[in-house]
Every structure is written in structure tokens, then in C-alpha cells.
Amino acid sequence: MMSRRIIAIVFSLSLFSGCSADQNAEPPEVFQEQAQLVPSLVPRDLLESPEQYVGETVTLTGTVQHVCERSGKRMFLSGPEDPGKTFKVTAGRDIGEFSIDLNGSNVVVQGVVREQKIDQAFLDAWEAEISTGVKPEAAHEGHSLGEKEYESEVEESRSQLASMRKALAESGKDELLLYSLEATEYTEKM
DSSP: OHHHHHHHHHHHHHHHHHHTSOTTOOOHHHHHHHHTOOOEEOHHHHHHOGGGGBTOEEEEEEEEEEEOTTTOOEEEEEETTEEEEEEEEEEOTTTOOOOGGGTTOEEEEEEEEEEEEEEHHHHHHHHHHHHTTOOOHHHHTTOOOOHHHHHHHHHHHHHHHHHHHHHHHHHTSSEEEEEEEEEEEEEEEO
16 A cells, blocks of 8 residues: 555656646757857948857848959948948859849848968968969859950959968968858848
8 A cells, every 4th residue: 555655656746747847948849940040140240250150150131342243253241330341252152153233232141151361371372373374263263264354363363462461461460360251142132
């Protein structure tokens, strides 16, 4: 009889302990949905603290200030608070290129924040690539360049290289960190 009472008490406690769980706890599928939420940012957020988003998927909303006309692989977004400050967005594999028709448009871009380290070794390798006549970016992407366009691309690359060397020297650091958003998808806001 005593053992039946103990069994009944244990059984009752096990039933009630299931009811005493946190009533506010969310089911596991809600946690999965929350984990899949993507931070929604404006360019200012990424300009002020890009390092906190490196490797993360984010959504960036802004106004297209410039689309690279030669390759369409890059565009620069600004926010309404400061149109003069832009954040670089690169076209991911699935996008191909951005249309220059996006200039001046408001867009929402989803992608992964990337960090590029620019140090002396990187700059030396870039200079060697330019000096050995390796074709610029447009040639790598299947665009054919005429002689004048090729020379223009090489000059632009040399100018960018000199600018980067100067920025690295003036920083007094061993490396510069550059950030961009590698776009996986985007839409134009109407």
C-alpha cells in the first residue's frame, strides 16, 4: 500500500512538473526563425562599425550613388543622413553585374559583409600583376578591351595602387582594413 502511494505521488509529480515548465518559453522552431533573422542596416551602420558584421549576412538599404560603368561589379550606397559617405557593394556570383540604371535608385541589398586586408605584400603582388601585363578586371570577366581601354584600366589600377600605398604609409599601421558587402540579392525600392 505504501509503495502504491509513493508510485502515485511520483506519477502525479511527473505530470505536474511538465506543467510547471516556463509558460513563456517559445517552441524550438521560433528560436530557429529568430536565428535566421538578418540585421537590417543603413550605410551609416556599416561605415561606423563594419568589423562587428564581418562574415554575417545583413540587409542594407540605401541610395545608389554610383555603379561601376565598366564592369557593373560594384556600386556604392549612401543613406539619407549623409549622401557623401558611401559603402561599397560588390556583385556576388549569382548577381553577375549591377545595371547603371540603378544610379540614384533606392535599393535593398542582402549579402555578406567582407573584410579585405591591404598590407605591403598585397600591394607588391598587385603591382607585379600590373607590371607583368595581366589584364585588368574587365578582361577577367569576359569583357573585351580595346587598346585605349586597356591602357586606361592599367593607368587607373596604377593610380589606385599609389593611393593605397599612400594611405597605408600615412596610417602608420601594417595593414588597412577595407570593408564591403558581397551582394547575394537585391531589389529596387519603388
